[in-house]
Amino acid sequence: RFGGTPGEINYQQDTKFNWNRFEKFYSCGTETLQINGRTWYLFHYDHKDWLLMYLPLFILYGIAAAIGTILAALIWAIIAHIRFRHKFEMDEYRRNLTAxxxxxxxxxLMAISxxxxxxxxxxxxxxxxxxxxxxxxxTQYMDNIIVNVLELSRLETHEKTKRKFTDLTALAKELLDGMQEQLDARGLTVTVFGSCSVKADCEMMKQAIRNLLDNAVKFTPEGGSITVTGEKHSLSIVNDIAEERIDDPQRLSEAFVKGDEARSNRMGTGLGLSIVQQIAAQNRVRLHIDSSMHQFRVKLSQRAPIRLKHKRMARRETMDLTPLAGELLAGMQEQLDTRGLKISVSGRCIVNVExxxxxxxxxxxxxxxxxYTPEGGCITVTGKNHKLSIVSDMKAGLDQSNDAGSKCNSIEPALAAVQQTAAQNQIKLRIDSSDHQLRMQLKQNTLFSPICFRKIN
Known part of the structure; x- marks a missing residue:
């Protein structure tokens, strides 16, 4: 307390005093008293209630600590799951592989015994x-299993690959040449067209394609067909199968999965597609397996390869397709006469193409x-503006489809390459069939073409 008359201090101590800090922690007040005719000024102070003052802050600190603890526990659990998941999966994979x-x-072994x-x-x-x-x-079957298991184990060690641009279609042709005797013995028809370039290890991809072609030859019924199609950065292998479809074909890439009972009864190890899957993964190539309508499809594709060095674009020129069609038909005259086909060429079709x-x-x-024109049939080629139509009589039994893509696959695989070439030249290919006639049409839309056509005399 301080007391006395104004200007008089009864208590004094030499010390530094911070009023702001003092007022923060204490509640202060003053009183006046009259004692013996003298006025006393009383100054009193009390400690504030710290609990009430800091309770909201304590609550916030507690909530923050609880949230931090929960987040830390979740992060630790996620890290532990990521760290040990691969180990658990590998342990389960090894158990299944061993079994x-x-x-x-x-x-x-029982048969040998x-x-x-x-x-x-x-x-x-x-x-x-x-x-x-x-x-x-x-004995040979057991040896194949052991060799494939060792190869699968070697691939799982993730050896360094020597990746370079490789044409998978050329590899497929080379491998099929070595299987020609086997193909002829079973009467299989093989078609290879297109080009597929991916950046991958050449020897590894050769082994993968060999496994795919071995499967195709092994499971294609006698007299069936195998089609190998290359398109930009993807390679497709389609072969006939005896079954209408295979349930969950993507599981065939797992070790020792052999498909249905009919396939399992054959001398297959069930490791071929597993090896292909490992090779594809190491070379950043995607493996897709599909089955429908008595056909089995396997596709190797590279979604985003390193940009290829673009070749210089071929020079386009304005030309009339109608006389060109006439020249090509003239070169087939002997074949046309043999089958008694009638030809009609008329009109003009002006396009700007390579x-x-x-x-x-x-x-x-x-x-x-x-x-596909029966003997004695007629083929009509008609040009009009920027459109060329080829109409021919059609043999019975061909698909009635209006979709160019499906028609290309159902009539002749080579037409898929025609569709690709047409797209590169800004030409739309349309294939239609009705009333026992096959119609093929090439049309260039001049509204969206960046090329200005010049007049042809």
Missing amino acids: SLAHDLKSP SYSENLLNDVQPEKKHHYSKAILEN RQMLTQSLRDLLNNAVK
Whole structure:
């Protein structure tokens, strides 16, 4: 307390005094008293209630601490899940692989044991050759399983790949040439067209395509067909199968998965597509498997390869397609006369295109028209403005589809290349069939074409 008359201090101490800080922690007040005719000024102070003063702050600190603890626990759980998930998956994969390997090796071992006992029992001489051949086949089957397992294990170690631009279509042609004897023995028809360039390890991709072609040859029924299509950065292999479709075909890329019962009864290891999947993953290539309508499709594609060095664009020129079609048909005159086909060419079709590319495309269209026209039929080529129409009589049994893409696949795979060439030249390809007639149309839309047409005399 301080007291006394104004200007008089009864208590004084030499010390620094911070009133603002003092007022923050204490509640202050003054009083006046009259004692013996003298006025006393009383100054009093009390501690403030700290609990009430800091309670909101304590609550905020508590909430923040709780939220921080929860977030830390969640982050730790996520990190632990990411860290140990791969380990758990690999452990489960190894268990399944071991169980499948033991199951697949047990059957040929039992067969070898049974045939060996029969040989020891002095069976008839004519059966010895059969038993010996069966033992050799089962031994080779076991050897294939072990070789594939070792190859799969080597690929899973993620060896460094030597990636460079590789044409997968050329690799497929090279491998199919080596299988020609096997293809001829089973009467299989093989078609390869297009070009596919990806950046990948050449030897690894060659092994992947070999496995895919082996599967295609193995499971295609006798007299069936295999089509290999290359398009920019994707390669598709389509083959006929005996089954209408395979349930969940994407699972075939897992180890020891052999599809349905019919496929499982054959001498397949179930590891071919697993090896392809590992090779594709290491080379940043996507593997897609599909099955429908008695066909099995496998597609290797690279979504975003490193930009290729673009070749210089071919020079376009303005030309009339109608006389070009006449020249091409004149070169087929012997074939036309043999089948008694009637030809009619009329009109003009002015387009601005790359001559060599479109000449080949027009030749393919005319070849298909001749191919699917019955003997004594008629082929009409009509040009009008910037549109060329090829109308021919059609054999019975062809698909009635208006979609150019599906028609290209159903009539002749080479027409898919025609569609691609037409798109590069800003030409729309339309294929239609009705009333026993096949119509193929090439049309260039001048409204959106950046090329100005010049008059042709």
